[in-house]
Structure formats: structure tokens, C-alpha cells
Amino acid sequence: MSTEQSKEKVDPASAQDSETLGFQTEAKQLLQLMIHSLYSNREIFLRELISNASDAIDKLRFKAIEHPELIAEDADYAITLGFDADARTLSITDNGIGMTRQEVIDHLGTIARSGTAEFISQLTGDQKKDAALIGQFGVGFYSAFIVADEVEVFSRAAGADRGTRWCSSGEDTFTVEEAADLPRGTRVVLHLKPDASEFADGLRLRSIIRKYSDHIGVPVRLPGEAQQDADDQTDKEAGAPELEVVNSAKALWTRSRSDISDDEYRAFYKHVSHDFEDPLTWSHNRVEGKLEYTSLLFVPKRAPFDLWNREVPRGLKLYVQRVFIMDDAEQFLPLYLRFIKGVVDSSDLPLNVSREILQQDDRIVTIRNALTKRVLSMLQTMADKAPEDYQEFWDEFGEVLKEGVGEDFGNRDALLKLLRASSTRDPDVQKHVSLDAYLERMVEGQDSIYYLVADSLESAKSSPLLEVFRDRDVEVLLLFDRIDEWLMSSLSEYEGKVFVDVTRADLKLPGEEDKKAEDEDDKDPLTERIGAVLAELVEKVRRSKRLKESPACLVLGEYDLGPQMRRIMAASGQQLPDSKPQFEYNPEHPLIQRLEAEQDEDRFRDLVLLLFDQSRLASGELPEDAGAYVDRLNRLLITLLSD
Numbered sequence: 001m002s003t004e005q006s007k008e009k010v011d012p013a014s015a016q017d018s019e020t021l022g023f024q025t026e027a028k029q030l031l032q033l034m035i036h037s038l039y040s041n042r043e044i045f046l047r048e049l050i051s052n053a054s055d056a057i058d059k060l061r062f063k064a065i066e067h068p069e070l071i072a073e074d075a076d077y078a079i080t081l082g083f084d085a086d087a088r089t090l091s092i093t094d095n096g097i098g099m100t101r102q103e104v105i106d107h108l109g110t111i112a113r114s115g116t117a118e119f120i121s122q123l124t125g126d127q128k129k130d131a132a133l134i135g136q137f138g139v140g141f142y143s144a145f146i147v148a149d150e151v152e153v154f155s156r157a158a159g160a161d162r163g164t165r166w167c168s169s170g171e172d173t174f175t176v177e178e179a180a181d182l183p184r185g186t187r188v189v190l191h192l193k194p195d196a197s198e199f200a201d202g203l204r205l206r207s208i209i210r211k212y213s214d215h216i217g218v219p220v221r222l223p224g225e226a227q228q229d230a231d232d233q234t235d236k237e238a239g240a241p242e243l244e245v246v247n248s249a250k251a252l253w254t255r256s257r258s259d260i261s262d263d264e265y266r267a268f269y270k271h272v273s274h275d276f277e278d279p280l281t282w283s284h285n286r287v288e289g290k291l292e293y294t295s296l297l298f299v300p301k302r303a304p305f306d307l308w309n310r311e312v313p314r315g316l317k318l319y320v321q322r323v324f325i326m327d328d329a330e331q332f333l334p335l336y337l338r339f340i341k342g343v344v345d346s347s348d349l350p351l352n353v354s355r356e357i358l359q360q361d362d363r364i365v366t367i368r369n370a371l372t373k374r375v376l377s378m379l380q381t382m383a384d385k386a387p388e389d390y391q392e393f394w395d396e397f398g399e400v401l402k403e404g405v406g407e408d409f410g411n412r413d414a415l416l417k418l419l420r421a422s423s424t425r426d427p428d429v430q431k432h433v434s435l436d437a438y439l440e441r442m443v444e445g446q447d448s449i450y451y452l453v454a455d456s457l458e459s460a461k462s463s464p465l466l467e468v469f470r471d472r473d474v475e476v477l478l479l480f481d482r483i484d485e486w487l488m489s490s491l492s493e494y495e496g497k498v499f500v501d502v503t504r505a506d507l508k509l510p511g512e513e514d515k516k517a518e519d520e521d522d523k524d525p526l527t528e529r530i531g532a533v534l535a536e537l538v539e540k541v542r543r544s545k546r547l548k549e550s551p552a553c554l555v556l557g558e559y560d561l562g563p564q565m566r567r568i569m570a571a572s573g574q575q576l577p578d579s580k581p582q583f584e585y586n587p588e589h590p591l592i593q594r595l596e597a598e599q600d601e602d603r604f605r606d607l608v609l610l611l612f613d614q615s616r617l618a619s620g621e622l623p624e625d626a627g628a629y630v631d632r633l634n635r636l637l638i639t640l641l642s643d
């Protein structure tokens with residue numbers, strides 16, 4: 001009555017070697033969480049299982065290039081669904097590469113690779129947020145348990161004689177045992193939960209396949225009576241059902257752009273990326289001429305949790321003339337574009353191309369350069385046409401893209417155009433100002449792009465170094481990503497305007513002549529008196545022109561390392577170059593005027609050292625000697641109270 005293969009078919013003689021194993025602890029947790037958070041969208045389990053079946057066929061097709069004997073028994077690749085409404089079962093069968101017993105244990109018993117524990121630790125308990133996290137993680141096979149209370153997998157690896165049956169109810173354990181008489185490939189049988197019986201229905205399955213799996217490059221087949229199931233009971237009894245291909249069975253990227261709907265692109269993205277969310281944007285191109293290749297590149301919405309782990313394999317899926325060759329071909333994009341997902345299909349590379357060959361081949365360099373430009377122009381288009389999406393992109397991936405500014409000189413201008421930063425213009429909106437917008441707002445006589453690097457937006461915003469800029473209505477970019485000081489040190493100008501760090505001593509403000517010969521005021525008595533106190537601590541003391549509200553601040557010499565770089569170097573155990581800051585004071589400030597009038601040398605000294613430590617605090621550093629700072633402050637407070 002149905003084409004289901006179930007437990008009864010397991011050869012009892014070979015079932016002796018049955019073993020029951022425990023899931024990884026994280027697997028169980030993740031499983032429970034996924035069942036809950038994906039419940040409202042549970043039909044996606046089918047997309048995941050068909051996606052796996054299609055991957056398995058891709059892998060065999062590739063392996064059979066060198067080992068044609070593997071497909072001697074059956075070269076007619078297909079994915080076939082079967083269902084039985086009465087028994088509430090659904091099966092997904094492929095004649096792909098299959099799994100050995102050990103592979104079954106490894107791949108279905110361990111929930112995906114490294115980093116799972118880390119992932120679990122990020123879960124918040126908030127269902128919405130967790131669902132998004134699960135999206136990045138890609139739970140694949142396990143999604144079967146959203147609709148099934150028991151899952152069986154029958155698999156025989158191509159070239160192997162023995163098959164394996166895996167079975168689990170998704171709780172603590174799974175069982176594996178030998179299974180006889182299996183065809184090559186894998187059959188997944190779902191015993192549907194009572195409330196999931198809708199998935200043992202031809203019409204329903206057909207519409208899900210159309211929706212999510214139309215782009216799969218092999219035929220996905222359903223029993224042909226599916227359509228008439230309801231009104232034509234008698235046909236059902238009439239022996240083996242005819243199979244009907246439900247999808248278009250053509251690799252999506254080989255079709256022409258105008259024939260592909262946005263929904264199809266989105267569904268395809270989910271297949272290649274293992275992401276549950278829609279992509280932000282994509283770009284699909286065919287290149288003809290000396291080199292022929294097609295690329296389909298996607299920008300995800302969210303950064304994966306392991307974006308900063310440089311060891312994690314990533315890259316495009318590589319096909320050669322529509323034959324899948326490898327996942328994670330990292331040679332086609334630079335590292336700073338490691339978040340891009342998609343496929344590249346080349347007509348020129350040999351089918352037996354290896355990672356080693358990819359590393360040396362000139363054609364790859366050409367394709368890589370072209371794809372890099374393609375991605376940058378896709379991002380620029382998004383920035384122009386969908387600025388809100390672009391902002392979302394920048395918030396997730398901006399820091400990675402910044403690596404490119406330092407590494408990819410050929411594309412530096414394009415990358416600089418894509419840059420976004422916070423600014424004094426609207427300091428509470430984060431990272432929204434482009435360099436072009438900055439240029440447009442420059443004031444009369446301004447020929448520099450001013451910026452400040454700090455540890456956080458908070459400390460950037462409150463820096464005394466910004467006072468004169470605020471006073472003159474000159475915008476300053478506020479940078480606080482870990483990478484920013486390094487980034488800025490590699491940049492000199494944009495569109496003919498030089499970048500100027502406002503923490504440096506020789507600051508030229510808009511409309512001012514180049515200053516240098518300004519040292520005459522070094523000779524004034526107050527400067528000398530302060531200089532005598534701070535001699536060991538600073539390079540130089542001078543009257544400031546940049547302070548309006550604050551009494552004093554610290555600035556850096558032109559070639560000194562900034563605090564961010566010093567911290568990075570210190571953290572990595574490197575010897576720090578010996579450099580001292582410069583101390584600037586604001587002669588208009590009441591505190592400084594009071595200081596000037598101070599006759600008691602001890603009190604003068606305390607005051608100056610306090611101002612110095614406060615300036616350190618304002619630039620995000622601790623006082624040199626916190627105990628001494630507190631003592632001094634207390635001494636002053638006591639005199640204040642006794643006055």
C-alpha cells in the first residue's frame with residue numbers, strides 16, 4: 001500500500017550488533033531549543049532533509065568522476081519522497097553517497113562540529129533572539145525532530161556492502177545497527193507526531209517542495225497520485241505508484257536572472273548557507289569570454305557567531321560545469337569578505353581540481369579579483385538604494401570590512417566609500433556617517449577629515465579634545481572599534497582631504513596657517529612652573545587652543561602610538577616604545593587661573609598632578625599611581641572643608 005520501508009525490514013540476524021549511544025550533551029539542549037523556537041515554521045524540516053539529500057548526490061557525482069564503478073548500479077540521481085497518511089510516516093530517499101556506520105554515528109550523533117558549547121552559552125532564553133542564533137548555526141538534520149517523535153535513517157555508502165540503520169526519538173540516545181539489503185544512498189523515515197500528520201499529504205508536500213526546494217539541481221519526486229489522493233482512493237491500491245517530478249530540477253544559477261523570482265533566490269540562499277534567515281541582498285552574474293564562469297553571491301543578515309575565528313573554513317561552493325567540487329573554496333574571495341555566501345561555477349577548471357591547484361592557478365586570481373569587485377559594488381548599490389539595509393549590514397560586518405582597507409590597496413577607494421563612522425554631528429546614532437557625507441558638511445577653509453579614536457563611544461564623546469571643534473562647528477569622526485587605530489594609521493587621505501587625528505599635538509584647525517613656530521609661549525612663567533612639576537611625566541607643556549570647558553588635556557606627538565595600539569601591544573607581550581604625552585592647559589579656565597595665583601609650592605604641585613591624572617582619566621587611562629591620586633584629592637578636599 002505504501003512505499004515505506006520501516007523497522008520490520010531490518011534483517012533480524014544482523015541486528016545483533018546494535019549499539020545505543022548517547023548524544024553529545026549540547027546536542028540534546030540544542031535540539032529541545034530548536035523544537036521550541038522553530039515550531040511556528042516547522043515545514044522547513046523538509047527543506048533541510050532535501051538539502052542534505054542533494055548534497056549527498058553532489059558528493060557522489062563528484063567522486064564518481066574518478067571512480068565510475070561507484071554508480072554502476074544506478075546513475076539516475078533523484079530524491080524521492082514517500083508517505084503514508086494512515087501510518088503517519090514520511091520518507092526522503094536519495095541515491096547519493098550514503099554513510100558508513102561510523103559516518104552515521106559521527107554525523108548524526110554529534111550536532112555539528114566545533115563551537116557548539118560556545119554557541120549554547122550565548123543563548124539567552126529569549127525565544128526570538130535564540131531563534132535568530134539558531135539560524136546562524138544551521139541545525140539541518142535535527143530539524144526532523146520538530147515534526148517527528150521518531151526518526152530512522154537507513155544508509156549504505158557508495159561502494160560499501162553493508163548498510164546501517166540509525167534510530168532515535170531525539171531524547172538522550174540513538175541506536176545504530178546493521179541493516180541488510182539497502183540500496184546505495186540514504187533514506188530518512190519520519191514517524192510524524194500526531195499533530196504533524198499534515199506532512200503525510202501529497203498536496204502539502206508538493207507545495208513545500210515548490211516553495212523551498214525548487215532550485216535543487218536533481219529531480220525531487222513524489223508519488224504521482226499525490227494530486228488525486230483524496231478523490232481517487234482506488235488508484236492508491238494499484239501497485240507501485242508513478243513518480244512525478246515536482247521541482248524544476250535545474251541548478252538555480254544556470255537559469256537566467258529574469259526567470260528567477262526573489263523567493264527562489266532566498267530559498268537557494270538558505271540551501272547554500274544553512275542560514276534560516278533571508279539574505280540582505282545578492283548578485284548573480286555570468287561572465288563570458290576568455291574565462292567563463294557564473295557566480296551567485298549573497299550577503300547574509302547576521303554575522304555567524306564564529307566570524308572572528310580565522311580558522312573556521314569558509315568560502316564559496318565551487319562547481320565545475322555544474323558538478324559540485326567542494327564546499328568552502330576560500331580562494332575566490334579575500335579573507336575580509338569571508339562572510340559572503342554563494343556559489344561559483346567555472347567552465348574552465350578541470351573537474352579534478354584540488355585546493356592546492358586552486359592556490360596556484362592564475363585563473364583563480366582573475367576570478368577572485370572580479371568577484372571582489374562584484375561584492376564591493378553590490379554593497380555600494382545597497383548603500384545607495386537601501387541605506388537602512390546597508391546600515392544593518394555595517395553594524396554586523398563593518399569591522400570585518402575595515403580589515404580590507406588595510407589589506408586590499410587595489411580596492412581601497414571603493415572600501416573607503418563603504419565606511420561608516422559615528423560622529424560629533426549626531427553622536428548618539430552609531431556608525432552612520434560616510435566619508436562622502438562628511439566631506440559635504442566641511443566648513444569653509446577645512447581641508448582635513450578630523451577623527452578621534454577611543455575605547456568606546458562614551459569616552460570618545462566626552463573627550464576634552466573635541467571642545468574647540470564643537471565650538472567652531474567642525475565635525476569629528478568618532479572611532480572606537482578595536483581595529484580603528486590600526487586602520488587610521490594606514491590611511492593618509494580621502495578625495496584629497498587628509499585625515500587628521502585630533503589627539504595629536506600639532507593640530508591645525510580650519511582656516512589656520514600651518515603652525516609650528518608657536519613655541520614662543522613655552523617661555524611664559526606658568527608653563528615653566530607646570531613643566532617643572534611634570535618634567536618626568538610629559539614630553540612638553542603648552543598653552544592650549546583647543547580647550548574650551550576643560551582645564552587641561554593630554555595630546556600625543558606625531559609619531560607616538562595611541563592608547564589602542566599600546567594596549568594591543570601590551571596584551572601580546574611586546575615591548576612598548578618609551579614615549580610621553582604632551583600636557584596642554586587652558587589659560588582661560590578658572591582652575592588654571594587659581595593655579596597661577598597659588599603661592600604655596602606644595603599645593604601648586606598637588607594641583608598640577610591632579611590635573612595631569614584627570615587628563616589621563618579623560619583620555620581613557622588610569623592615573624599613573626591611583627593611591628597618590630586619591631591622597632592628593634583628599635588633601636584638597638580637606639582644605640576645602642576647613643576653609
Ligand code: ADP
Nearest residue numbers: 052053056098099107108139140141142186274
Ligand atoms: P549540514 O548539512 O549543515 O552539514 P546536517 O545536520 O544537515 O548539517 O547534516 C549533518 C551531516 O550528516 C551532513 O554534513 C552529512 O555528512 C550527513 N548527512 C545528512 N543527511 C545525509 C544524506 N542524506 N546522505 C549522506 N549524508 C548525510
Ligand code: MG
Nearest residue numbers: 051052140141
Ligand atoms: Mg544540512
